[in-house]
Amino acid sequence: MTVPIAIIGAGIAGLSAAQALQAAGQTVHIFDKGRGSGGRMASKPSDAGALDLGAQYFTARDRHFVEQVRQWFDQKTVEAWKPQLYNYRDGVLTPSPDEQIRWVGVPRMSAITRGMLGDLDVSFGCRITEVFRGQEYWHLQDAEGCSHGPFSRVVIAVPAPQATPLLAAAPKLAGIAAGVQMEPTWAVALGFAEPLNTQMQGCFVQNSPLDWLAQNRSKPGRDKRLDTWVLHATSHWSRQHIDLPKDQVIDQLWGEFAELIGCVVPAPTFSVAHRWLYARPAGNHEWGSLADPDQGVYACGDWCLSGRVEGAWLSGLHAAKRLLSHFD
Numbered sequence: 001m002t003v004p005i006a007i008i009g010a011g012i013a014g015l016s017a018a019q020a021l022q023a024a025g026q027t028v029h030i031f032d033k034g035r036g037s038g039g040r041m042a043s044k045p046s047d048a049g050a051l052d053l054g055a056q057y058f059t060a061r062d063r064h065f066v067e068q069v070r071q072w073f074d075q076k077t078v079e080a081w082k083p084q085l086y087n088y089r090d091g092v093l094t095p096s097p098d099e100q101i102r103w104v105g106v107p108r109m110s111a112i113t114r115g116m117l118g119d120l121d122v123s124f125g126c127r128i129t130e131v132f133r134g135q136e137y138w139h140l141q142d143a144e145g146c147s148h149g150p151f152s153r154v155v156i157a158v159p160a161p162q163a164t165p166l167l168a169a170a171p172k173l174a175g176i177a178a179g180v181q182m183e184p185t186w187a188v189a190l191g192f193a194e195p196l197n198t199q200m201q202g203c204f205v206q207n208s209p210l211d212w213l214a215q216n217r218s219k220p221g222r223d224k225r226l227d228t229w230v231l232h233a234t235s236h237w238s239r240q241h242i243d244l245p246k247d248q249v250i251d252q253l254w255g256e257f258a259e260l261i262g263c264v265v266p267a268p269t270f271s272v273a274h275r276w277l278y279a280r281p282a283g284n285h286e287w288g289s290l291a292d293p294d295q296g297v298y299a300c301g302d303w304c305l306s307g308r309v310e311g312a313w314l315s316g317l318h319a320a321k322r323l324l325s326h327f328d
């Protein structure tokens, strides 16, 4: 019997690792606490259609990732998004066009990880609380008290603060993960019955509680019924307002948006807020992935490379390659 490899996390890092391991002939089983795949690349179903409240778009600079994006493009799970970009600084809004290609999942961001699932074995709604070693193999304990296993190796593909307790059996890796601080982001989506009178479809914001705005429905394949906008607060503002009730977060960020956008902004007919506790690593690391080959424990995710979609995908691949290189 082949003893499978456990992967904790069905975000893009975990799925990238899973695909690479499966392609090399390994059997994997993935666990995720969420109801679906994608993690911070998931899209939220709502009365205003699916909304990208986490990752907004991604760029591809590494040649391996460029090749992967080309395959997704051929499979019709991604398209280029070409927004009218603006920049807002110190009260001044200026057009800020550029040549950068920005990719989005179609018809929603989560289409990418949904497509990556293929025939992989995944248990959703399963929060892993402990990773422990039996005599020979690894076992996982979940929040319901069920145990899963045996597994020959374990790949932990969750944000650093959530990885730390799961890495208890590999204290060196746990120490590294514990040293990674991750910053929060408050995200708000607003929907307007009448389109706002602006050319803007995306905006980088400086010196404001807001960090980024995007017209969600300007992305390819999105629901067009309402004029939907996604607002992201800065890490600083999000940290300072971490426990603010959602309705107040919506009110405050809507106010900032109305001031910034330079046109009349009526009360939204739809609004939703989401708090990402571990949105992005506070600093950049170039580890690729973390490995304790003697124990057979690996960790990956955006916090091991760049805090971006591309970095997360590359980190999963890095972990898989390291694991395969250590196979007897």
Ligand code: FAD
Pocket: 008, 009, 010, 011, 012, 013, 014, 031, 032, 033, 034, 037, 038, 039, 040, 041, 053, 054, 055, 056, 057, 058, 059, 126, 127, 128, 129, 157, 158, 159, 162, 185, 187, 232, 276, 278, 279, 280, 300, 301, 302, 303, 306, 307, 308, 309, 310, 312
């Ligand atoms: P995650 O996506 O966090 O996946 C981890 C998975 O592990 C999750 O599905 C989670 O449910 C699961 N999990 C966690 N703990 C457990 C457990 N104990 N047991 C089981 N499952 C568990 N990047 C860009 O490139 N461009 C952008 O525009 C951009 N914008 C962003 C905006 C926001 C608001 C946020 C939050 C992120 C943004 N990012 C962006 C970053 C990008 O989303 C991440 O870098 C990337 O999605 C991280 O992928 P990951 O697989 O490493 O982690």
Ligand code: NAI
Pocket: 058, 059, 085, 086, 087, 096, 097, 098, 100, 184, 185, 204, 211, 232, 279, 280, 307, 308
């Ligand atoms: P990118 O190249 O579009 O943007 C990188 C940065 O360059 C931007 O943050 C912005 O400051 C600047 N920039 C780029 N184009 C600009 C333009 N036309 N006008 C003005 N400024 C411009 O994309 P990349 O490198 O893939 O970065 C991903 C994006 O995801 C970044 O904006 C980053 O802030 C965001 N992100 C947000 C997170 C969150 O929690 N809110 C987490 C991780 C990433």
